[in-house]
Amino acid sequence: MRTALRTAVATALLTGLAITPAVATASAFAADGPAATAANDGTLVRTETLADGTVVKVYRLGPASYRAEAFVNGQSVGAIDANGRPAASNNNGAFLVLFEDGRTVSWAGNNAHDTPLGLYRLADGTVLELGKNPKDGRLGLQLVENGKGRGFTYTHDPVRTVWTYGKAVVVLGSGGGEFAAYLPGSARQAAPVFLGRNTPKPTPSPEKPRPPARIISGPTTVAPCTVTEVIASVYGGGWTVALTNDLKKGPKAVLKDEKGKALETVDRAHPGPTGLGMKIDRPDTRAPRFGQHTNGGDTAPYQWNDFPKLPKDCGKKPATPAPTTGTGAGTQGGQTSVVPKGGVAAGAEFGTVEQGNDTALLASGAGAAVVVAGLGFAARRRRAATRG
Incomplete structure (x- = not known):
């Protein structure tokens, strides 16, 4: 049974x-x-x-x-x-x-049972090199384009590992003797064909650039120095990444599933890379960028998106306003003198104390003590004028 x-x-x-x-x-x-x-x-x-x-x-x-x-x-x-x-x-x-x-x-089917190290061609013409990690002996594959290797990635599973190269799905057994490939939707199917051992050396050239992820919404300014934007996740299926750039807190990216549930987060303090292939580059600058790739299949290179830019005037201190003067005011030695125009009964106007050298004293404020002092100043000036 x-x-x-x-x-x-x-x-x-x-x-x-x-x-x-x-x-x-x-x-x-x-x-x-x-x-x-x-x-x-x-x-x-x-x-x-x-x-x-x-x-x-x-x-x-x-x-x-x-x-x-x-x-x-x-x-x-x-x-x-x-x-x-x-x-x-x-x-x-x-x-x-x-x-x-x-x-x-x-x-x-589509499995090459005899798998010597070297070059292989898939049914769609893709050329791969099967090799070994010189440090630990793990098997690995690298894509070969125009005679140049793009760099090895090695088996990570104890039984078998999966890669994708374009549309080709490739399975490699960790112990050898299992090297299968499949082209979904294609009428042409075949096991990888061994081409020989004349293998190219991996090129040290930088990553081949990928276009940035599609912007779904934004950028939106949610505070004077906080801007958000939502982009598509490389995982598809309605998953998204919310990018937030904040002057004080720095950049943050949150991976969400199709229902909006947060699955993983990277920020200034924890920039990654993470288990789901997310990281932040230049997290301590005003021009950070977010990188993502699927953690499996053809995992290199990263897909990069710049975080939304902060407003140009964000973080700048406002200019100090110039001092203002009242009606009929004059300036003397950097101080403002307010000269009364009538008697105290005419209104709460503040005068100056006569000190022999006509130095002006600014009287301001609406507190009761200040008002009383102002009345005294004005009365003293009237008495002095009468004696003169």
Whole structure:
């Protein structure tokens, strides 16, 4: 009975799972990998019935964490856990790849069993070099364009690792003897073809630039020195990145899923890179930029977007206003003299104290003490005028 269930699962894998906007890494429910436990603590988000009747239930376990559990005749036969980067299963030549955005691709064959180090050509003409890390012996691949290698990336999974080059999906076994490629939607399919051992040296040239991500909304000034903007995430599926540039707090980027739930954040204090491929360059300047790439597949180079610019006058101190004078006022030695024009009964006008040298004393304010003092000043001046 157990053998029959495994056979049913292997057949079901060939049809693939439906697309789900999720970031995924998987250990597959296949003959050569351990099966995950049943998803009792997750939230069911989708149920699919495959061509052979196998039922697949997809659960959300948390941010960027999903599980797909397969059922045959109502009995669970294994699960795939997805957490951060793509992975693949190989069940007797039937491959299932689960991508970081929830997509799945499945096929049978296209596997080069004899895999010496060297150059290989895929069915669409893409040329790859299979090599080893000189430090730890891990296998790796690099894209070769115009006779130049673009730099190796090495296997990170103990069983097999997935890359994408253009439309080509490539699976490489960590122990060798497994090198498969698939072109979704293409009528031309073939295993990688060995071209020889004359391999090019990787070029030290800088990253090949990628266009910035699409701006969804903004920039919007939400405070005198705070500007926000929303861009598309490289993960697709309705995911976005909210970019905020603040004069005091610095830049901040928040990755959100299709429902607006925050999944990961980078800021001035924690600029990354993160597990989901986010980082901030130049975080301590007024011209920071945000970089993102999928943590799996063709992960280099980064896609860069500048943070929204702060207003030009942001952070500048306002000019100090020039001193003003009242009606009929004059200036003497840097002080302002206000000369009364009538008696005290005419209004609360303030006079000056006669000190022999006619030095002016500015009387100001509306407090009672000041008013009384002002009355005294004016009365004293009148008495002096009478004596004169």
